[in-house]
Amino acid sequence: MAWNKPLPHPTDISAPYWQGLQAHEVRLQQCEQGHWLFFPRTHCPTCGSRQLAWRQVSGAGQLYTYTVARVPTLPEFTDEMPQLLAVVELDEGVHINTTLVGVEPGEIRVGQRLRPVFDERPGSATLLRYTLVESNHPGVIHADAEPEAAAACAPARQLPQVDCKDLPAMRALVSETYSDWSNAITVTQELIDQFAALSGDDYWIHTDPERARRESPFGTTIAHGALVQVLMSRLKLPMAFEVTGYHNIVNYGSDRLRFPTPVPSGCRIHARYRIKSVEQAKSGTQVTMEINIHVVGQDRPSVINDLVMLYM
Template sequence: MATLKPMPVATKISAPFWQALKENQLKIQQCNSCDGWVFYPRNHCTHCFAHDLQWKQISGEGVLYSYTLTRIPTMPEFSDEMPQALAVVELAQGVRINTTLIDVAEQDITIGMAVKPVFDKVSIDGETLLRFTSTENVGGVRDYIDPLKDLTRNDQGQVQVPVSNLTALSALADNKFTDWSNQIVVDQALINAFAELSGDDYWLHTDPERAKKESPFKTTIAHGSLVQVLQSRLTIALPFEIIGFKTMVNYGSNRLRFPAPVPAGSTIYGRSKVQDISVSHKGVQLTLEVHIHVVGSDKPSVINDLVILYR
């Protein structure tokens, strides 16, 4: 399960820092030439400029160097954290880290107060952010809490997610496909009917004899648009139901591809996964990545990033 909030992107230089956080450790670099401590991650020492840095685990204890309280979220995804105590912590090693101060009442925040790290798990995959709190509080690991766990389910067993619950919505984007749908046979009669309806009667779709001789597929194939349209006849069992909206519209597709042909007579089925959740002035957009395959083929015949808009 994911988070809607933008996450740091690990680079080749910073990857050890983020990996250590996932393992509930705080590691920063120390120079082997002058023993100076370095943060943020770099290729060279900021004290003597030597390219001889080593990652070392530290306790993370330090003091609050500076902070500011934000009461208006810069993005809707941060509304659940207001007010935020954005802080700069000076570690015992002398380096400073930009972070967030948590579990401390506003009136208790003072410059110079002693703080310690909190390893905040923000996804089921173990993504971890470094926060700080007062040394009087419990630090250590803040476990990830599944925002879908306590939501109700409908008669079909789908978890019901209010469109206003952004945290729960973001947890739907877990990169896991649904089970396969029902199956549909795409025969020549169906292809011909679509050709008549659409006006696309290209021989590759409608002339089996010519296709047998001249087509690289040795048979007619279904129109890519036909296979896409058949998505509406595939019953893909989503594990969730979005509730609490006034309108829901098919907003279009961010991507539509036809990677593999569907030969006449093939049986197709489909599956999907939530690719992304985004929020804008238009409403909440859910991007559903739909794959349609010929049964037995690993390569999809259609990939459709379908965007659904809730208001």
């Protein structure tokens, strides 16, 4: 998987801690007087001793405090909203800043018992996250693990069939309620660059990460709106019905196409839909499907597309 978020840069002092996480171990410093230390340093802040040793601990602890961040701490974290920022008090008494996984914001309570989750990232970094002791969340998030598949990726099931010539039945599909989410895909910088080369739109806000970090209001590069729209073909919408009785489907284009919010490079997107209208046309049945593409975790869509299809 692509990874666009900041990663740690170990120093000579902190390297054993990060090496421990790579081995799926939590390691802390302890001085000769028995005091535990965190963050890593050259001397004990309690007694001043420089006789420090790295020791493996369980990593278990309790939730000391937390914040549910509904505005991303960096643009690259847009697809992780809300961020569950936490301070964990380990059983050894030290405090570690982390994020919670496998828990809903409404379930979080100060004092809950927590266990470590080792989040492997592409390259050589492993991050330490936490989840509830009783959670069924895995203890390791592998770097090559795919994001959770949505209902669209579930085993195939028999869908109700609707004849396109049965206008009342087709109009019964119209709804204000959106479908479940599709699968999710990552909009990488490589993908953005390829689209820029193909389309000729190589404006720096899309293709120059360093300049975008300095000058862009988004703090990072963003995908072209047209690219995000085109990626719809890679998102498998969880259809709740099957239209039958037609010889051909014509894509009539869009009644409305809007790009309300940007998609930062490296974020994941998914989509959902609703049937907006069904009309009898001269040559068949015209269906307008509103498709909304969102950055994962964001309420506001990045693309709104009222796609018009003619069943003939």
